[in-house]
Amino acid sequence: MKIDELFALLRRRGVLWPSAEIYGGAQGLYDYGPLGAALKRRVEDAWVAWFVGASRDYYLIDPVEILPEAVVRASGHLENFTDPEVTCENCHTDFRADTVLEKVRPEGVDGLTNPEIAEIIRAKGVKCPKCGSNALSVPKSFNLMFGLDFGVTGHDRVYLRPETAQSSYLAFPRMWDVGRRALPLGVAVVGKAYRNEIAPRQILFRMRSFTQAELQIFFDPERFPVPFDRVKEEKLPVVRAARRLAGSEEVEWTSAADLAGAGGLPEFYVYHLLHSYRFYRDVLRFPAEQLRLLEKSEQERAFYNRIHFDIEANLESLGGFREIGGVHYRGDYDLSRHGTGSGRDLSVTLTGGRSVLPHVLELTLGPDRAIWALADLHLVREGERTVWRLPAYLAPIAVGVFPLIEKAHAEYALRLADDLAAAGLSVQYDATSSIGRRYARMDEAGTPFGVTVDGDTLADGPAHDTVTVRERDSKGQTRVAVAELAARIELARRFPRPPSI
RNA sequence: GCGGGCAUAGUGUAGUCUGGUUAUCACAUAGGCUUGCCAAGCCUAUAACCCGGGUUCAAAUCCCGGUGCCCGCACCA
Incomplete structure (x- = not known):
């Protein structure tokens, strides 16, 4: 997908959005919504399990x-983060001041003020390396660190x-x-x-x-x-x-x-x-x-x-x-x-x-x-269907719980959703619209399992206390005993274990 | 930072050139009826002209400023 299309999808689903949107946004700041926040925690936890878990001494x-x-x-960040830059007013190209002055001042520009650098450029007649014109600007410093005033007086720099x-x-x-x-x-x-x-x-x-x-x-x-x-x-x-x-x-x-x-x-x-x-x-x-x-x-x-x-x-x-x-x-x-x-x-x-x-x-x-890469590589459109094929252990929501018919099955389904949540799983209960639409929403959010409570779950017979488990990627359905459900999903939610060093 | 392009409901869009109706359409969302295992159908509802200023009888539309996004260049210690 193109960047705009992917971002629109992530925004719509509440994965992430520009920060301070109501004030017009702030450049370079983004907030994670519910799905994004949950996904981020899973990714971080998987990283910790893989890297910190590789050794007892980590x-x-x-x-x-x-x-x-x-x-x-x-x-070294203080000096390296404040390299002065000059702009050519003619061809509008930016250069680092020390690069432009390499020939006339090989020792670099550390310790010089911007007006001093400008004076050297003028005195030595340094030209734009690209277009050769005499139009290099006075250097500007870009401090790439955010500085803060610290303490009551604000004199301490942090x-x-x-x-x-x-x-x-x-x-x-x-x-x-x-x-x-x-x-x-x-x-x-x-x-x-x-x-x-x-x-x-x-x-x-x-x-x-x-x-x-x-x-x-x-x-x-x-x-x-x-x-x-x-x-x-x-x-x-x-x-x-x-x-x-x-x-x-x-x-x-x-x-x-x-x-x-x-x-x-x-x-x-x-x-x-x-x-x-x-x-x-x-x-x-x-x-x-x-x-x-x-x-x-x-x-x-x-x-x-x-x-x-x-x-x-x-x-x-x-x-x-x-x-x-x-x-x-x-x-x-x-x-x-x-x-x-x-x-x-x-x-x-x-x-x-x-x-x-x-x-x-x-x-x-x-x-x-x-x-972003998980979205780019795993979130795919297949005709009408949009599926986020996240590994099950990374999915923001572990399992969706649906009553097939709300009036008849909601009570049981709600109880089941609570039980799964109590087992430590992130659960989404959804009773609106048709069952197909609920599966579609689940696919888009990357939820690996959908559990549907139906008439057979409640009726006496061989299917009593079993539910349909619908798998996101294959769309395949299997009948699973409610008693085994939490353990099955937990197994799929385990992070891969690293080989130890 | 520089240059170019863009900004309309939750999402994607029509309308902007050539100022003038109740701002178009689709999807999504919520409610109802119906159905009951893959985005079905019908009815209803919610919902937008990025912000500020100017021109004008009248601005989504024209002008100025700001903010944000995309692309290229530069930057990315």
């Missing part, structure tokens, strides 16, 4: 969303975190003690991050307030054991950076063994790349042929990332492959920077007495993007 924490200025100064990862780094020394004082140690955060994007675009794909699910694995750079033998035959759809620089974005299905061998990647990295890939393929159930693992070149990736693969899904609504998550080997950059910034030594002493500054492997997911 933990989920819930830190605040506000960072003191010293933190973002140390992390920022909404631009990524959840920083919260995990700050927690590392405490988690070292809370955990088993052993590496690897995983610290996961699922929460909001905020970026004052210049141009929010494409609904959930570039928002100013969005959710990140990130697992930071702190490990000993000399030793990160993984059960690599178990996975070495598995093939991954990769696009290596070298191949991209040579002009091809074609996927090469490469075995884990080859990526680690001739491919030159560490085994621990390949293992986790595969673990992440499996989440998208086996948990979110994105078709393998619509997924690719795209390696970022040295120019594209952040300088501190030693290895960087994006996990991308091919989305019709957005015109191609788009990043949903990533696997980043960040080295010791983060703990080193925060060690310097805080004046604390963040290295740890391992059993045996060796002291190490742990390296970080970061596994990320953008839950908002995942939700």
